[in-house]
Amino acid sequence: MYTFSSKLKTLSIVLMILGILGIGYGFLNAPKNTADVEKILKDEEAHHGGGHHEAAAESTHEMPKVLSAEEHHAAAQHEEATHEVAEAAKDTASVKLLDTISVDSTKVAVAPVEEEHHAEAKTAHAEEHHLTAAEEKAHHEEHVNHVLHQLQNKPWSALYVACIFVMLISLGALAFYAIQQVAQAGWSPVLFRVMQGITAYLPVGSVIFFVLLVLCGLHYNHIFVWMADGVTEKGHENYDKLVAAKSGYLNFPFWIIRAAIFLIGWNLYRYFSRKNCLAQDESSDNSFYKKNFNISAMFLVFFIVTESIMSWDWIMSVDPHWFSTLFGWYVFASFFVSGITTIALVTLYLKSKGYLEHVNNSHIHDLAKFMFGISVFWTYLWFSQFMLIWYADIPEEVTYFWTRIELYNLPFFGAVVMNFVFPILILINSDFKRLTWIVVMAGIVILFGHYVDFFNMIMPGTVGDRWFIGIPEIGSLCFFIGLFLLVVFTALTKAPLLPKRNPFIEESKHFHY
């Protein structure tokens, strides 16, 4: 039996307290109204005034927002045009340019981003046609309102990303566990109790996550634009034709019922699988093992369907104008590899404390192989999604990556480095896969990389260019990691770490690669 070390317990509680403080700080620091935003924008202007828009400096002093690189370039070209060609030609050129910009980024963009580029395009317009003061004021107000939404979203999104990421880690571990059962793997039964410990977070995480989803539905935040008032109402100022057309699927009651079904389904499997596994210890035949085999097979079918829908509901619908067919697989790969990595890290921790006498470095080697292989699988899906959209360059699809590359350049490509380049170079070596410190180091990088991956999936649609990995983000992550450690290691103390009567346990004890 495992006894929860008091040091680890203290650590998890400290993490949770620090996390709550960080989360609270994030919410307190979010602007309450447009007046706060005006102040923030003024401060920003003072901070990086001029430097950013050299090319367009003369005419864009009133520009409320820093131009992104592409438009910056466009603006620069534009300036040249104004100097070199005649008035008429200039006007056509400007219209053309603006057209390109709006086709590229406005027409069908992610909703908040859409507004943003509207604002930009219009400001650019204003600069050309000298809009009246009243119109300019209206644009400014629109922009301030937009920034207000982004900044108010920030602590919520930080909470949402950390919450879904840590919950999906335990779901990934659960999927891996079910696969091991169904595949009748001979190596992994010694790790079943570790996996069950990790999946013990699922019920806790599900409840918190579900509450968060309900709060979204009650309009406590603007994470999901399709939930806003009047989006489906013709004639309303928020009316959005594209979202309205999807409202048969994207409406709150249906959405929250789906979420409930998925979470309950996963938790039921976890509950019964663990119950049967413990009952098998005391049993005199293999009936509970066979029961577990059957429910695992059924769970995997249920899982792959619900996982796909879950990824549309909880992640893709943050950008309701965008869709991708392999998105479900991509999300799956991301949390599946995180789940496996967590299994490896918890196993190594318990092993180092002397609790897993039958786990040898061949088991670690196998886990590391899975970390390596699924990391490559994630990259394959990441690249397939990116490259297909980049290659065809269809405006309504490409905006998704356009915002990420323009505004999230470092996290977007940094995730590829952390989730692909690093593991492929480190974990390709068979000897390295047996070394504790290598696997731990690679595991930490992979986990952090997949947090950034989830960050990249959610944040551009909710906070746009206002992202930062600051106190709210780190605080949320600390809180959920602390909770995860507390729940998981408490669960590990509840049952012996070695299943007794599993038909493959002897093989697993002597597993040698």
Add this chain to the structure above:
Amino acid sequence: MSSNKVIYAIYNDDDVLMDAVKKTRAAHHHIEEVFTPFPVHGLDKAMGIAPTRLAICAFIYGLCGLSFATWMMNNIMISDWPQDIGGKPSFSYIQNMPAFVPVMFEMTVFFAAHLMVITFYMRSRLWPFKEAENPDVRTTDDHFLMEVAVKGNEDDMVAFFQNTGAVEVKVIEKH
């Protein structure tokens, strides 16, 4: 000591062979070669053979393939004739890189796989029309043969191998 004599100890079970190999090593007889009809798990370790470096070769070949693909695509698509093909940006390699990744990937795999196989053939001296080296034709079917150099007392050694469970022990003059 300068005799070219070798002993052929023939076994008909891989477990017996493994035991014999361990005993032979323990008795400090030099095993020249073991012939088996199929891979015997753990035989290389029992014989004390150094691990293969073929995987390291493959990794390096893969890097060569990746470099070659990068150089080739850059030379053709960017340096030599940077045409506008369907609006793909051909101003620099990185701008059009996603389109080259399938080529880079396949080239990496192609170089790694083929050069590694060729390396294997060369290192194990395998080629068409090569004369087979079976000391005993039964070793390709159901017998295992251990070849040990004769050093010291020949009769003692024969007795030793008969004790290891060999079904047949022969002394052969090798040229």
